[in-house]
Amino acid sequence: MAEVVRVAIRSDADIVMVRQQARVLAKELGFSASDLTLIATALSELARNIVDYAGQGEIILSLINQGGHRGLVIIARDNGPGITDIERAMQDGYSTGKGLGMGLPGTRRLMDEFEISSGMGQGTTVKVTKWAR
Amino acid sequence: MKTPILKQGPYLIASLQDELTDTDLLQLQDTLVEQVGRFRSRGVILDVTMLDVMDSFATRTLRNMVQAVSLRGAEAVIVGIRPEVAFAMVQLGLDLRLSGVQTTLDLEEALVMLDHQGQGWGRHG
Amino acid sequence: MTEEMKQNTEKTLMEELGFTEVEIARRRAFLELGDDDIQELLSINKLAKEYADPVIEAFYKHLLSFEETRVFFQDPGLLERVKRAQKAYFSRLTQGDYDNTYIEDRLNIGAVHERIGLPVKAYLGMYNFYLRNVANHLYEAYKDMPGKALRVYLSLLKVVFLDIGLAIDTYINRREQLIGKQREAMRELPTPVLQVRDRLLIIPVVGILDSYRARQLTEQLLDSISATRAKAVLMDITGVPIVDSKVANHLLQTVSAARLMGATVILTGLSPQIAQALVAIGVDLSHVRTTVDLQSGLEEAERLLGYRLVPVGERTGTNQAHV
Numbered sequence: 111m112a113e114v115v116r117v118a119i120r121s122d123a124d125i126v127m128v129r130q131q132a133r134v135l136a137k138e139l140g141f142s143a144s145d146l147t148l149i150a151t152a153l154s155e156l157a158r159n160i161v162d163y164a165g166q167g168e169i170i171l172s173l174i175n176q177g178g179h180r181g182l183v184i185i186a187r188d189n190g191p192g193i194t195d196i197e198r199a200m201q202d203g204y205s206t207g208k209g210l211g212m213g214l215p216g217t218r219r220l221m222d223e224f225e226i227s228s229g230m231g232q233g234t235t236v237k238v239t240k241w242a243r
Numbered sequence: 244m245k246t247p248i249l250k251q252g253p254y255l256i257a258s259l260q261d262e263l264t265d266t267d268l269l270q271l272q273d274t275l276v277e278q279v280g281r282f283r284s285r286g287v288i289l290d291v292t293m294l295d296v297m298d299s300f301a302t303r304t305l306r307n308m309v310q311a312v313s314l315r316g317a318e319a320v321i322v323g324i325r326p327e328v329a330f331a332m333v334q335l336g337l338d339l340r341l342s343g344v345q346t347t348l349d350l351e352e353a354l355v356m357l358d359h360q361g362q363g364w365g366r367h368g
Numbered sequence: 369m370t371e372e373m374k375q376n377t378e379k380t381l382m383e384e385l386g387f388t389e390v391e392i393a394r395r396r397a398f399l400e401l402g403d404d405d406i407q408e409l410l411s412i413n414k415l416a417k418e419y420a421d422p423v424i425e426a427f428y429k430h431l432l433s434f435e436e437t438r439v440f441f442q443d444p445g446l447l448e449r450v451k452r453a454q455k456a457y458f459s460r461l462t463q464g465d466y467d468n469t470y471i472e473d474r475l476n477i478g479a480v481h482e483r484i485g486l487p488v489k490a491y492l493g494m495y496n497f498y499l500r501n502v503a504n505h506l507y508e509a510y511k512d513m514p515g516k517a518l519r520v521y522l523s524l525l526k527v528v529f530l531d532i533g534l535a536i537d538t539y540i541n542r543r544e545q546l547i548g549k550q551r552e553a554m555r556e557l558p559t560p561v562l563q564v565r566d567r568l569l570i571i572p573v574v575g576i577l578d579s580y581r582a583r584q585l586t587e588q589l590l591d592s593i594s595a596t597r598a599k600a601v602l603m604d605i606t607g608v609p610i611v612d613s614k615v616a617n618h619l620l621q622t623v624s625a626a627r628l629m630g631a632t633v634i635l636t637g638l639s640p641q642i643a644q645a646l647v648a649i650g651v652d653l654s655h656v657r658t659t660v661d662l663q664s665g666l667e668e669a670e671r672l673l674g675y676r677l678v679p680v681g682e683r684t685g686t687n688q689a690h691v
C-alpha cells in the first residue's frame with residue numbers, strides 16, 4: 111500500500127521539485143496547510159544539505175500507516191563526506207559552511223520524529239517523520 | 244527564473260516568485276544592489292507574498308540583501324510573509340536571524356512605512 | 369461461549385483501571401490477605417447467613433435516617449433491589465475466591481455508586497457502620513472464643529479494605545476521565561480573536577497553554593492578522609494560570625511569528641510575580657512589549673496605530689457643567 115517517491119538531488123532546482131512532490135503526497139494524507147509548510151521547509155533544509163555538502167544524493171518520500179496512524183516519512187541520503195561531529199551539527203547556529211546552522215536542529219523541531227546516521231566517509235542519512243492528525 | 248523588479252518613484256519593488264531557486268535568489272541580490280545605486284532608490288521592498296517556503300537559505304539571503312541594500316543608503320522592508328510560513332520560520336528558529344529587519348503585512352503598509360521614514364529624514368536633515 | 373464473552377467484558381473493564389493479575393496479587397499481598405484469612409472467613413459463612421437479615425435492616429435504617437443518604441433511595445423499587453444486592457455482597461464477603469470476577473464485581477459496584485453521586489464519605493461511613501455491626505454479631509457468637517472472633521474480624525477487615533480500595537479507585541478513575549474530557553473540550557474551545565477596531569485585535573488567552581493549544585493559538589492569531597490586516601495585537605494572558613518557561617517560550621514564538629508578518633503583539637496581564645519569576649529562570653522578555661493591564665495595553669496599541677485618546681470634553685470643547 112505504501113506509496114514511495116524517489117527523487118534524485120543534484121542541484122538547487124531539484125530542491126524546489128522535491129518540495130512540490132512532497133506537498134502533493136502530504137496533501138493526500140490530509141495534512142493541514144501549516145503542516146504542509148513545515149514539511150516543505152524541513153525537506154528544503156535536508157535537500158540543500160545534500161547539494162551543499164555531498165554534491166548529490168536522493169530523497170525518498172513514503173507514506174506509512176501504523177495502527178491507523180498515518181504519516182509521511184522523508185529519508186534524505188547521500189554518499190558524501192559525512193558528518194564528523196553529529197552532536198555539534200545538531201546545535202543551533204553550528205555551520206561548517208556559511209549557512210545559518212539551523213537546518214538540522216530546525217528540521218528536528220519541525221518534524222515529529224528525527225533520526226540521523228552519519229560518519230566520516232560514510233555518507234549521511236537523515237530520516238524524519240511527520241504524523242497526520 | 245527572473246524576479247520582476249518594479250521601480251515606483253524612489254522605491255524598488257521586487258516580487259519574489261514561487262519556486263525560486265537558490266541561484267535565482269542570489270542573482271536577485273546582485274541585481275537589486277546594482278539597481279539601488281543606478282536609480283538612487285531610497286527604499287527596497289521585498290515582496291515574498293508568493294513564497295510558500297522560507298528556509299534558512301532564503302532567510303539568510305534576504306537578510307544579506309537587506310544589509311547590502313542599506314549599505315547603499317536605502318531602507319529595505321520584507322513584505323507579505325504568510326501566516327504558515329511565519330509559523331514554520333519560528334519553529335525552525337529563523338525569526339531571530341531577521342530580528343533587525345523591518346517587516347510589514349502588505350505592500351501598502353510598506354509604502355506608508357517608507358514614506359514615513361523618508362519624512363523623518365527630511366525633518367532631521 | 370458465554371464463558372468467553374464474560375471474559376471479554378471483564379477484561380476491558382479491568383484493563384481500563386489497569387488491573388492485572390500481578391496488580392491484584394500485589395494488593396492482596398500488601399493487605400496480607402492470605403489463605404488462612406480465607407479459611408477464617410469461610411468458617412463463618414453459615415453464621416454470616418444468620419446475621420445477614422438483621423445487619424441489612426440496621427444498615428438501611430441508618431442510611432435512611434440521614435437526609436444526605438436518603439435522597440439516593442427515594443424509589444421503593446430501587447431500594448428493594450439495592451437491598452438485595454447489598455445482602456448478596458455481604459454474604460459474598462465470607463465465600464472466599466477473591467479473584468478476578470470478585471474484583472470486577474467490586475469495581476462495577478463502585479462505578480454505580482460514583483455514577484449516582486453517592487459521596488465517598490457516605491460510602492466509607494456505611495462500611496464503618498457495617499463493620500461495627502458485624503463485630504457485635506461476632507462477639508456475641510464467639511463469646512467463649514474471643515480469639516476466634518478477633519481473627520475472623522481481622523480477616524474480614526482485610527477483604528473490606530481491599531474492596532474499599534477498589535471502590536475508591538473507581539471513583540478516582542471516573543473523575544480522571546471527566547477531567548480528561550473537560551480538558552479535551554477546553555482544547556477544542558477556540559480562543560476568540562476579537563477585532564476591537566480597524567487593525568487592532570484582542571486575544572484573551574484563558575486556561576492552560578500546552579504545546580497543542582499554543583500551536584492552535586499561534587496559527588489562529590497569524591491567520592487573523594492576515595485576514596484583518598491587523599497591525600497591533602493585544603494578547604491578554606490574565607487567564608493563563610501557569611506561565612513557566614515553556615509557556616513563555618510559546619508566547620515568545622507567537623510574538624515573533626506575528627512580528628515576521630508585520631504585526632506588533634503587546635502582552636498584557638503579566639503579573640509582577642510572573643514577570644519576576646520569568647526573569648529569574650532566564651526567559652528574555654526584553655524584546656516583547658508588555659503592559660500591566662489591558663487598559664494600558666490598549667493605550668499603547670492605539671499609539672502604535674497612530675490614534676490619540678482625547679477626552680470627549682476636550683475634543684468638542686463643550687462645557688460639561690451640567691453633568
Ligand SMILES: Nc1ncnc2c1ncn2[C@@H]1O[C@H](COP(=O)(O)OP(=O)(O)O)[C@@H](O)[C@H]1O
Pocket residue numbers: 155159160163164188190191192193199200204205206207208209210211212213214215234299
Ligand atoms: N548531508 C550532509 N553531509 C555532510 N555534512 C553535512 C550534511 N548535512 C549537514 N552537514 C554538516 O552539518 C552542519 C550543520 O548543518 P545545518 O544545520 O543544515 O546548517 P548549515 O547547512 O546552515 O551549515 C553543516 O554545516 C555541515 O557541516
Ligand SMILES: [Mg+2]
Pocket residue numbers: 155158159209212213214
Ligand atoms: Mg543546512
